[in-house]
Amino acid sequence: MYSELINTIEQLQYQSISEERKITLQSLIDFVQQKTDEGKDINLNFICTHNSRRSHLSQIWAQAGAAYFNIPNVYSYSGGTEETALFPKVAETLINQGFNIFKIADGNNSVYSIKYDDDSLPVIGFSKRYDSAFNPTSGFAAIMTCSQADGGCPFIAGAEKRIPIAFEDPKISDNTPQQSQVYAERSLQIASEMFYVFSKIKK
Numbered sequence: 001m002y003s004e005l006i007n008t009i010e011q012l013q014y015q016s017i018s019e020e021r022k023i024t025l026q027s028l029i030d031f032v033q034q035k036t037d038e039g040k041d042i043n044l045n046f047i048c049t050h051n052s053r054r055s056h057l058s059q060i061w062a063q064a065g066a067a068y069f070n071i072p073n074v075y076s077y078s079g080g081t082e083e084t085a086l087f088p089k090v091a092e093t094l095i096n097q098g099f100n101i102f103k104i105a106d107g108n109n110s111v112y113s114i115k116y117d118d119d120s121l122p123v124i125g126f127s128k129r130y131d132s133a134f135n136p137t138s139g140f141a142a143i144m145t146c147s148q149a150d151g152g153c154p155f156i157a158g159a160e161k162r163i164p165i166a167f168e169d170p171k172i173s174d175n176t177p178q179q180s181q182v183y184a185e186r187s188l189q190i191a192s193e194m195f196y197v198f199s200k201i202k203k
Contacts, residue, residue, distance in 0.1 A: 001068065001117045005098025008191070009068065015192035025193055027163045029200045031141045032071070036201055042066075042074045043140035047156070051080030051127040052087045054145040054167045054190070060094060060123050061191040064116040065198040074198075076123065077140070079130030085109045086125050089174075093183040097191075101125075131157060165193070 001009075017025075028044075035042040044062055048055035059078040066074035091101050091112055098116075104124070105111040112125040128134055130142070142159035147166045156162060167190060173182035 008097040012192040043136045045077045048146040050084040057190045061194040065194040069198040077135045
């Protein structure tokens with residue numbers, strides 16, 4: 001992994017996770033552990049309303065966490081109840097935290113290559129519906145990263161398990177002097193929780 005990203009990961013030990021959140025995350029740990037025990041692919045689809053902020057942060061940190069703890073066959077995806085765009089501040093935040101990110105295609109819904117080391121496949125970041133052809137159609141965990149999407153999607157076709165782990169939206173800081181700090185803090189919170197999940201997996 002990139003050295004700057006390792007520096008960020010080393011900060012995660014200072015991020016406290018409450019007992020309440022650990023209980024919330026247990027369903028995700030159980031899903032990953034079950035698939036690991038069965039030797040099956042672990043497909044994780046992180047879902048939020050606009051697929052622009054929290055779902056991308058969760059997708060990217062989950063993929064990095066799986067790699068860091070050498071959990072094989074983990075494939076992270078993301079989607080929304082509607083298609084918008086990956087919010088540029090998310091990409092900027094992740095670059096500042098050590099990821100290598102560049103645009104593959106520019107436009108209203110730009111496509112990004114997001115890498116945590118030079119020799120791994122990139123996470124492809126762009127906004128899409130959760131049921132996009134880019135995402136798995138069956139056997140995946142639908143991980144609801146915002147309460148609005150959780151409430152608005154009572155049924156996710158093809159999902160083997162539905163896991164709500166809502167995060168507060170960093171969008172509340174947009175157009176304020178605190179924006180960079182809030183996005184960085186939310187990214188680190190999500191990172192710490194994804195790394196906690198994969199640290200608990202027994203191979």
